[in-house]
Amino acid sequence: PWLKNRWQYRHIPGPFAPPFIGNLLPIFRMGLHEYMMQCRLRYGKTFKLYLGKSMLLVTADPEVARKLNYRMNNRVIQGQLQLNEDDQINSQGLVVARDERWRMLRLAWQPTFQSGCLESYAELMDSSAAQLAQSLRAAADSGEPVDMWRELGRMTLHVVGSTAYGVDFHTLEQDASSGAAAEGAELIQACQTVFAAGSITRGSIYILLNAVLPAPRLVGWAARTMPDKRLTQLIQARRTIRSVSMDLINKWRAAHPAAASGTANGTANGTANGIAAAAETPLIEEISAAVPAAPAAAAAAVADAAPAGSRDQAVDEAPAAAAVGKGKGEAVRRKGAGMAPGSFMGLMLTARDKTNGSALSDAAVVAQANTFTLAGYETTANTLAYCVYNIAAHPEVQARLLAEVDAYGRGRKVAYKDLDQFPYAEAVVREALRLYPPATMISREVKAGGFPLTPQVHVPAGQQVMSFLYGYQRDPEYWPAALEFRPERWLPEGAALAAKSPDAWTPFGSGARMCIGWRFALQEAKIALVRLYQDQTYQLQPGQVPLALQQNITLSPRNGVWVTVVPRS
Ligand code: HEM
Incomplete structure (x- = not known):
């Protein structure tokens, strides 16, 4: 395939790539996102590069990316090492699922993100943000610098716990040395490890070998037999996250005995924290007996949803660059069927495949919960960390944000009905997502049928194509003052700085497979920004401008975002 690829795509420009290692050396040196940016500048909007032995065909043209994303529904998850049952479990999550299975899962997830639910999450998000602000107050008093990236991660995980599962993950407690707070700290550590250790450049040597050597089984065998430190940490981290998910299933079953009684392994067999027990729990097991009907609200919501994959649905939902600042999502304020916070697990456990009536196995439910926990943790924490960095680095932005926050009222809860009162905070979030998209x-x-990547190159079925959104979101062809942090470009007054293409801002992707949590994330980020700036500001520790980035699974601050917390008078 290596030779065939090189021949077949010889007309697509790209850097010279030696066999096996491909372009890994410069990628190691400057990071994948920066290397791809260089390729974009040197070779144009369509190029190829080699991530070890695998070729990446890349488009940095937002219009081509839109066509691709709307027409194709599967994504390729590259070079996964198959180590243990956690890999089998995680391959069933919504991010990885394909075709009909993905469609079924997407429908099952959807009610969680409808307006009715988002409304009920607002209070929980507000409460988590207020708790974080309160805990940062202690740092203000002591004058100790804090890493806002990590602090914000404590909050985003807290929000996942309360909104999706109706539990307190105890990640916001000040003293994490024992009890539930220590378990919360363990969960945070596990999430961080998954994102840090899963990358080619910073992860286990076996992830690198798997990218380079054309012998995945051999590498898999060696990794299982002689795991290195990073891999051992990764395996342990995944086990921790799975245990928490399993524990949440058990908790749900214990709290809903009537609904759970119809399931094959519907007994609450967790320990106090579930972490020890879950490792022994037989996970790969189908729910065989009659399954209770989905909760009425969920069923109604699923029935109402447009068929996933339809272009109309995606167009309706997509937060296109051009639309922002005008209607600001009136369409997304449609009232959905209200689900109580914490219903995600119930939705998953009672979801059924319409085609054959089967329920999700426990493994599949664990996979969805793992996905929610991880997706809800890292991306939003990164986004908010980029906001804090940029606000601190741009005094004029901070002044305007503070004026908006103060106009609403210091110490006041941020209510869902008032979210329209923060256009500037929203502009800050959108601008941070433009310059620092967590998914680059x-x-x-x-x-089947292929895809016309360029007028000359028709890509055949089965081939992967990447949309390089980090590239087009920073491209001066689409953005005036492209590399400047200018939130006003998202407001009517900044029309001269607005995007020149409605497709040039897609931090959440596009098409039917677009991020399912995008409204959740924007809402959380906005509420958090208001709360965090009500009583304090954040001053950057010296030496952090420009911010060092690294591309692991997401684009994240390489050394965090270190600030001193300054109380407001
Ligand atoms: C600022 C925060 C976030 C960013 C930037 C982000 C970005 C993305 C992107 C770029 C994709 C791929 C879209 C595509 O292929 O077209 C994605 C998919 C996904 N995201 Fe997010 N995301 C964020 C927050 C969240 C949250 C809070 C959740 C909720 C739990 C979530 C859950 C997911 C899931 C499940 C998918 C896969 C959807 C599918 O394949 O159908 N994300 N996200």
Whole structure:
């Protein structure tokens, strides 16, 4: 395939790539996102590069990316090491699922993100943000610098616990040395490890070998037999997250005995924290007996949803660059069927495949919960950390944000009905997502019929194409003052700085497979910004401008965002 690829795509420009290692050396040196940016500048909007032995076909043209994302529904998850049952479990999550299975899962997830639910999450998000602000107050008193990236991660995980599962993950407690707070700290550590250790450049040597050597089984065998430190940490971290998910299933079953009684392993067999027990729990097991009907609200919501994959639905939902600042999502304020916070697990456990009536196995439910926990943790924490960094680095932005926050009222809860009162905070979030998109590129597998990547190159079915959104979101062809942090470009007054293409801002992807949590994330970020700036500001520790970035699974601050917390008078 290596030789065939090189021949077949010889007309697509790209850097010289030696066999096996491909372009890994410069990628190691400057990071994948920066290297791809260089390729974009040197070779144009369509190029190829080699991530070890695998070729990446890349488009940095937002219009081509839109066509690709709307037409293709599967993504390729590259070079996964198959180590243990956690890999089998995680391959069933919504991010990885394909075709009909993905469609079924997407429908099952959807009610969680409808307006009715988002409304009920607002209070929980507000409470988590207020708790974080309160805990940062202690840092203000002591004058000790804090890493806002990590602090914000404590909050985003707290929000996942309360909104999706109706539990307190205890990640916001000040003293994490024992009890539930220590378990919360363990969960945070596990999430951080998954994101840090899963990358080619910073992860286990076996992840690198798997990218380079054309012998995945051999590498898999060696990794299982002689795991290195990073891999051992990764395996342990995944086990921790899975245990928490399993514990949440058990808790749900214990709290809903009537609904759970119909399930094969519907007994609450967790220990106090579930972490020890879950490792022994037989996970890969189908729910065989009659399954209770989905909760009425969920069923109604699923029935109402447009068929996933339809272009209309995606267009309706997509937060296109051009639309922002005008209607600001009236469409997304449609009232959905209200689900109580914490219903995610119930939705998953009672979801059924319409085609054959089967329920999700426990493994599949664990996979969805793992996905929610991880997706809800890292991306939003990164986004908010980029906001804090940029606000601190731009005094004029901070002044305007503070004016908006003060106009609402210091110490006041941020209510869902008032979210329209923070256009500037929203502009800050959108601008941070433009310059620092946590996902720098997204993948699609070309389906039958192929895809016209350029007028000369028709990509055949099965091939992966990446949309390099980090590239076009920073491209002066689409953005005036492209590399400047200018939130006003998202407001009517900043029309001269607005995007020149409605497709040039896609931090959440696009098409039917677009991020399912985008409204959740924007809402959380906005509420958090208001709360965090009500009583304090954050001053950057010296030496952090420009911010050092690194591309692991997400684009994250390489050394965190270190600030001193300054109380407001
Ligand atoms: C600022 C925060 C976030 C960013 C920047 C982000 C970005 C993305 C992107 C770029 C994709 C791929 C879209 C595509 O392929 O077209 C994605 C998918 C996904 N995101 Fe997010 N995301 C964020 C927050 C969240 C949250 C809070 C959740 C909720 C739990 C979430 C859950 C997911 C899931 C499940 C998918 C896969 C959807 C599918 O394949 O159908 N994300 N996200």
